[in-house]
Amino acid sequence: MAPRRIVILGGGYGALYSCPRLKRAARQGKVEVTLINKENFHIWHGFIGEMLVGKISPRSILTPARRVFQPAKIILAIVNQIDREKKLVSFIREHDGLPGTIPYDDLIINVGTRQSSESFPGLDEHGFKLKKWDHCFQLRNHIPRMFELASSTDDEDERRAMLTFFVAGGGFSGTEVAGSLASLAKKVIKKDYKELDMSEVRIVLVHPGKTILPEFYGPRVNTNQVKQYPSLVKYAEKQLKKSGVELKTETRILAVSPKSVTLDDGIVIPTRTVISAIGTSPQALVFGSDLPLTESQRLDCEPSGLVKGCTDIYAAGDCAAIPHPKGGEIPPTAWWAMKAGDHVAKNILRAMKGKKPKPFKLTGLGQAVSIGNNRACAELKGIPIKGFTAWVTWRIFLLYYFPSVDGKVRLLSDWMISPLLGRDIIDMSVDDFDDFEIKRMRYQPGELIVEQGRVGNTYQLILSGQAIVSQDVDGDGVDDFVKTLGVGDLIGHDSSDGIAKYSVKSDDVLETVALRHDEAEDLARTFSILLKSEHSS
Numbered sequence: 430m431a432p433r434r435i436v437i438l439g440g441g442y443g444a445l446y447s448c449p450r451l452k453r454a455a456r457q458g459k460v461e462v463t464l465i466n467k468e469n470f471h472i473w474h475g476f477i478g479e480m481l482v483g484k485i486s487p488r489s490i491l492t493p494a495r496r497v498f499q500p501a502k503i504i505l506a507i508v509n510q511i512d513r514e515k516k517l518v519s520f521i522r523e524h525d526g527l528p529g530t531i532p533y534d535d536l537i538i539n540v541g542t543r544q545s546s547e548s549f550p551g552l553d554e555h556g557f558k559l560k561k562w563d564h565c566f567q568l569r570n571h572i573p574r575m576f577e578l579a580s581s582t583d584d585e586d587e588r589r590a591m592l593t594f595f596v597a598g599g600g601f602s603g604t605e606v607a608g609s610l611a612s613l614a615k616k617v618i619k620k621d622y623k624e625l626d627m628s629e630v631r632i633v634l635v636h637p638g639k640t641i642l643p644e645f646y647g648p649r650v651n652t653n654q655v656k657q658y659p660s661l662v663k664y665a666e667k668q669l670k671k672s673g674v675e676l677k678t679e680t681r682i683l684a685v686s687p688k689s690v691t692l693d694d695g696i697v698i699p700t701r702t703v704i705s706a707i708g709t710s711p712q713a714l715v716f717g718s719d720l721p722l723t724e725s726q727r728l729d730c731e732p733s734g735l736v737k738g739c740t741d742i743y744a745a746g747d748c749a750a751i752p753h754p755k756g757g758e759i760p761p762t763a764w765w766a767m768k769a770g771d772h773v774a775k776n777i778l779r780a781m782k783g784k785k786p787k788p789f790k791l792t793g794l795g796q797a798v799s800i801g802n803n804r805a806c807a808e809l810k811g812i813p814i815k816g817f818t819a820w821v822t823w824r825i826f827l828l829y830y831f832p833s834v835d836g837k838v839r840l841l842s843d844w845m846i847s848p849l850l851g852r853d854i855i856d857m858s859v860d861d862f863d864d865f866e867i868k869r870m871r872y873q874p875g876e877l878i879v880e881q882g883r884v885g886n887t888y889q890l891i892l893s894g895q896a897i898v899s900q901d902v903d904g905d906g907v908d909d910f911v912k913t914l915g916v917g918d919l920i921g922h923d924s925s926d927g928i929a930k931y932s933v934k935s936d937d938v939l940e941t942v943a944l945r946h947d948e949a950e951d952l953a954r955t956f957s958i959l960l961k962s963e964h965s966s
C-alpha cells in the first residue's frame with residue numbers, strides 16, 4: 430500500500446512534536462511526511478529576551494529544521510492556498526520563486542500567527558517586533574549600537590533619547606524584555622560604557638490594562654475555573670520598578686514616530702528604540718482560507734484537533750483553537766502548541782488504524798515569565814513561585830523542552846560564559862549596499878524631519894499630509910518660512926554635499942517613503958533608462 434501523505438504547513442512548535450510522533454510510521458513506510466516552512470530553522474522564542482541583551486548568542490535560539498523535523502522532507506516555500514476539494518496545497522518555492530503544489534491525504538496546519546500593530550499609528554513602521562527572527566536580530570544589534578552612539582554624542586537630548594528604550598505591551602514578552610534591558614543597562618554602563626550615566630537611561634513599559642502580566646489573571650480564551658495570581662503580578666511590578674523600569678499602566682499609545690512616542694496622557698517620550706510586544710493577527714493563509722475561525726481568529730477545531738467540518742485537516746499551535754478540557758480554548762503559548770502537535774499526529778495514526786480520534790485532555794503545566802536580574806514569576810500546576818527559585822525553575826523548564834541536544838549545549842555554555850566575560854555588545858548588523866532599503870515613515874504634527882546644517886542621507890517622498898520648509902538665513906536662530914510641501918514632493922534633495930540647507934517639519938500627520946540618497950539616484954537612473962526605452966519602442 431502507498432504510504433499516507435502527511436503534509437505539515439509551518440515549522441512551529443506544533444510540528445516539533447508532530448514530526449517525532451510520526452517517525453516510527455515513516456520508518457515502516459506507512460507515512461510520508463513533508464513540512465513546508467518559510468525558514469530552514471526553528472526559533473525558540475522563550476530565550477529571545479536573553480538573546481536581545483547579549484546574554485546568549487543569537488545562534489543559540491535557533492535549531493536546524495532539517496534535524497529537528499525529522500522524518501519530514503523539508504520544502505522551503507510560502508504556502509498560499511489549500512484546495513480542500515482536490516486535496517492540494519499550493520506554495521511559492523523559495524529557490525526559484527515559482528509556484529508549486531503538493532497533494533496530501535492528511536494536512537496539519539501549524540503556521541502560528543503574525544505580529545501586527547496596525548491599530549497603533551506608526552508602531553508597525555517604527556517599532557521592532559519580537560516574533561520573527563529578522564526583527565529580533567535587528568533589535569539585538571540596535572541595542573548595543575544605541576549605547577555606542579550615546580557615548581559618542583555631546584548632545585544631551587540626543588543621548589537621552591538614545592538611552593530611552595520604550596516597550597509597548599506588558600504581557601509576558603514585553604515584561605521580560607523590559608526587565609532584561611534594565612539589567613543590561615546596569616551591567617554595560619558599569620563595565621563597558623563608563624562615560625555614560627545610569628540616570629540618563631530610561632526603560633519605559635506601557636500597558637493599557639490595570640496591571641501588567643494579564644496572563645496571571647487567566648487566559649482570555651479560557652473561561653472556566655480560572656485561578657488568578659495577583660501576588661505574582663505585584664511582585665513583578667515591584668521588582669521591575671526596583672530595577673529602574675518606568676511602568677505606565679492604563680496608558681495607551683497614540684502615535685509612534687521615528688524619534689518619539691506620544692501617549693494618551695499627552696506625554697511625548699523621545700526615543701530611538703520602540704519595541705512592540707503587542708498585537709497578533711492570523712496568518713494570511715488562515716484568514717484567507719474558507720476554513721472556520723473562532724472569535725479569537727484561530728481555526729475552529731474539534732477536541733480531536735480536526736478543523737471543524739473537515740475529516741483530513743488538523744491544526745495545532747497558536748493558529749488552532751482546540752477546546753480546553755475545562756472550557757474555552759487552549760492558550761496560544763509554546764507548551765500548548767507542542768502538546769497539540771503531538772495530539773494531532775497521534776490522531777492521524779489512530780485514523781489510519783480505523784480508530785476514533787481521542788479528545789485533547791491536558792489541562793496545563795503552568796506558566797512563567799522572567800523579569801530580569803535573575804528573577805522570575807511562575808505558576809506550576811497552580812502553585813505560585815517567585816524570585817530566584819522561579820527563575821532557575823523557568824530556565825530548567827525551557828532548557829528541558831529545547832528541541833536539540835547541541836542547542837542545549839550551546840545554551841549551557843553561553844550561560845556559563847556570560848557572567849564571566851560580560852554581555853556581548855557587538856553590533857553584528859551589516860549594511861547590504863546591494864539591497865534597496867525602502868522604509869515607510871509616519872510623523873506627528875510639528876516633528877522635525879530635516880534639520881538645517883545636519884547631514885542627511887535619505888530622500889523622502891510625501892505620500893500624505895504636508896510639510897513646512899523653513900530656513901535660518903541670518904544664523905540668528907529664527908527660521909523663515911520658505912514653502913509648503915505636499916503629496917508627491919520630495920524632502921531631502923536640496924543639497925549637493927549632503928548638508929541640509931533647510932529645515933523641514935511636518936505640518937500635520939505626514940506619511941512618507943524614505944530611500945537612501947545613493948539608492949534613490951540608482952533607482953532614478955534605472956527608471957529614466959526604462960522610460961527612454963519605452964518611448965523608443
Ligand SMILES: Cc1cc2nc3c(=O)[nH]c(=O)nc-3n(C[C@H](O)[C@H](O)[C@H](O)COP(=O)(O)OP(=O)(O)OC[C@H]3O[C@@H](n4cnc5c(N)ncnc54)[C@H](O)[C@@H]3O)c2cc1C
Nearest residue numbers: 439441442443467474475507508540541746747761762763
Ligand atoms: C518574544 C516572545 C517570547 C515568547 N516566550 C514564550 C515563552 O517563554 N513560553 C511560551 O510558552 N511561549 C512563548 N511565546 C509564545 C510562543 O512563541 C508561541 O506560542 C509559539 O511560537 C506558537 O507556536 P506555533 O507552532 O503555533 O507557531 P510559530 O512558532 O509562530 O511557527 C509558525 C511557523 O510557520 C511558518 N509559516 C507561517 N506562515 C507560513 C506560510 N504561509 N508558509 C510557510 N510557512 C509559514 C513561520 O515562518 C513559522 O516558522 C513567546 C512569543 C514571543 C513572540
